[in-house]
Amino acid sequence: MYPTRRTFFQQLALAGGAFSASSLFAQAHAAAWLEADTRLAHLTPQQVAVDEDYWHLIQQAYPASSSNILILNNGGVSPAPLVVQQALDRYNAMINQGPSYYMWRLLDxxxxxxxxxxxxxxxxxxxxxxxxxxxxxxxxxxxxxxxxxxxxxxxxxxxxxxxxxxxxxxxxxxxxxxxxxxxxxxxxxxxxxxxxxxxxxxxxxxxxxxxxxxxxxxxxxxxxxxxxxxxxxxxxxxxxxxxxxxxxxxxxxxxxxxxxxxxxxxxxxxxxxxxxxxxxxxxxxxxxxxxxxxxxxxxxxxxxxxxxxxxxxxxxxxxxxxVNVHNAIGTKRKEERVRYLKNYWAERVQKLPGVRLHTSLKAPFSCGICGVSIDGMTIPEFEGQLFGKYKINTSPTTWENISCVRITPHVYTSPADLDRLVTAITQIADKRK
Known part of the structure; x- marks a missing residue:
């Protein structure tokens, strides 16, 4: 059975083992996230997608949300939540106490x-x-x-x-x-x-x-x-x-x-x-x-x-x-939030003179990834300006009928982050007139 958030929290409270009640997620987030989940239980995933109080709670789990560089290349590699980083550090420290024992006989x-x-x-x-x-x-x-x-x-x-x-x-x-x-x-x-x-x-x-x-x-x-x-x-x-x-x-x-x-x-x-x-x-x-x-x-x-x-x-x-972090959010909530974030910035720039979107904004045909270009600019030049002047990390894409800058938010991305992106694209496009 595909797990629901409610089932996940119930299992987390009852089960033992490295990835359940004793997990770093349980220690750091379970109580607060369960309270937030209860508050939003009557809402659809689409309604939850625009509840900024809830997503602010989620964003706090990701150290990358406070980075000076705005990471909008999550389609390449996404930053991990802090509890994932801590688990990795903990297991690495354990292994290095004696790899042949802790790695092969315990973690395996x-x-x-x-x-x-x-x-x-x-x-x-x-x-x-x-x-x-x-x-x-x-x-x-x-x-x-x-x-x-x-x-x-x-x-x-x-x-x-x-x-x-x-x-x-x-x-x-x-x-x-x-x-x-x-x-x-x-x-x-x-x-x-x-x-x-x-x-x-x-x-x-x-x-x-x-x-x-x-x-x-x-x-x-x-x-x-x-x-x-x-x-x-x-x-x-x-x-x-x-x-x-x-x-x-x-x-x-x-x-x-x-x-x-x-x-x-x-x-x-x-x-x-x-x-x-x-x-x-x-x-x-x-x-x-x-x-x-x-x-x-x-x-x-x-x-x-x-x-x-x-x-x-x-x-x-x-x-x-x-997986614990993901299950606590819920797949459908995550999908709708990331799609909302994609549309949040894309809808604001699509009518700017010279700006072109390379991705549908309709739900059946796209979710988080969206390509954008500006007439008269090469893709490396556009990507270079986004990072050089605005410290926005994206992905330049030129491949088989596709030429655009790929932009991909994640759940730790905020609308304020995307306002920064919209401002950057607007200013870059204005200079091309």
Whole structure:
């Protein structure tokens, strides 16, 4: 069952273990956040999205909210809440008292509890969840692990993430797999237009469709569920890049209808940098070779994808505190708040002379990420002025039909922060007249 905030707080009070009642989150925030949750219980997520008293409480959990640099590149890597940073420090200190004991004999035992916690958030079985280091590792595990042969076709897009594009191209170059890339001009506000393009590209040789849930360059939400429904009718598997959707959009992985799903946890979930997750449908596990060696490479245990050698157990175990923070807010509340923040600034600049948005502002087609450009300015010049004069950190994007500055707020971002952004864009655009 997908966890509710009320269920989460009840479980937090009753359960033991490293990530429940004894957690740093419970000590620092549980009482105040439960009180705030009770006050807002009668409101819809959309109504909570504009309650600044509530979000001020949330912002206090993030040290980054007080930074002199305004971080609006959360689509790349998000700052972690303080309790996540403290957990990481605590586990690192513990390990360094004696790594061979504290790491292998103690912290390693926490992985199954963490797997359960992530599975509950994902709405799936723990036996389908592998914990790794980022979306690239998760997705490449599937891309390189699929039993494809020469002539088998894969459909992706030019707008997919470069690491996965290069991985598919490598399989094509080395093994003769046919890699076909669609080319979209975003924003698109019609799901059927997108689905039809995938459908038209299918041939009898098509074995898998690779789809990015949220296009990282400018935030287009792709109709993953509809693409999966179409593909399933034709016996085609679907691999979903969920790097920018998991921990933000309100969905469960099985509800998408895909076969494989990879994500990073250091984006909207705000887990430590270098954390990720792979989901493989249970009956598909045996058919995927692990990216790293394993004694049973064709076994059906999801843990075969975790045999990567020595890694940071401290980073891994601190994920639990990030999940606690996320659950206490609630996925739908987070989604609506971040969408509200995106629209807050974007609606104010979209009518400025020379300013162009590259992202839909309609809820079905975008959430937190939005691209913006100014006529007559190169993207590096625009991004450089935002940081050089206004100390606003964004992401310059020039990639396959997309040329914009990517701006991504998070729950620790305030409307006052975005007023600063609007002022900056207004002043920069005025100088271009």
């Amino acid at each position: 035992q926490g992985r199954e509890a963490l797997r359960d916690k992530l599975a509950l958030l994902a709405g799936t079985s723990a036996e389908e969840i592998a914990i790794n280091r980022n979306a690239t590792e998760a997705l490449l595990t599937v891309i390189y692990g699929l039993n494809l042969k020469r002539g088998d076709e894969v459909i992706g897009t030019l707008q997919d993430y470069p690491n996965v594009v290069q991985a598919w191209r490598q399989r094509a170059g080395r093994e003769g797999v046919i890699y076909k890339q669609l080319n979209f001009t975003f924003p698109i506000e019609d799901d059927d237009v997108i689905v039809r393009e995938y459908e038209k590209a299918i041939t009898p040789a098509t074995k898998i469709i690779h789809v990015t849930h949220v296009i990282n360059w400018m935030g287009q939400i792709m109709p993953v569920q509809k693409i999966c429904q179409m593909a399933k009718k034709r016996g085609i598997e679907v691999l979903v890049d969920g790097a920018h959707s998991f921990g933000l959009l309100d969905f469960t992985i099985p509800s998408l209808g895909c076969d494989y799903f990879g994500t990073s946890l250091h984006k909207f979930l705000s887990a430590p940098v270098g954390t990720g997750m792979l989901w493989v449908r249970r009956e598909k596990i045996a058919g995927i070779w692990p990216l790293f060696c394993n004694s049973k490479p064709q076994g059906d245990d999801i843990r075969k994808f975790e045999t990567i050698g020595t890694r940071s157990f401290a980073i891994e175990q601190a994920i639990g505190e990030a």
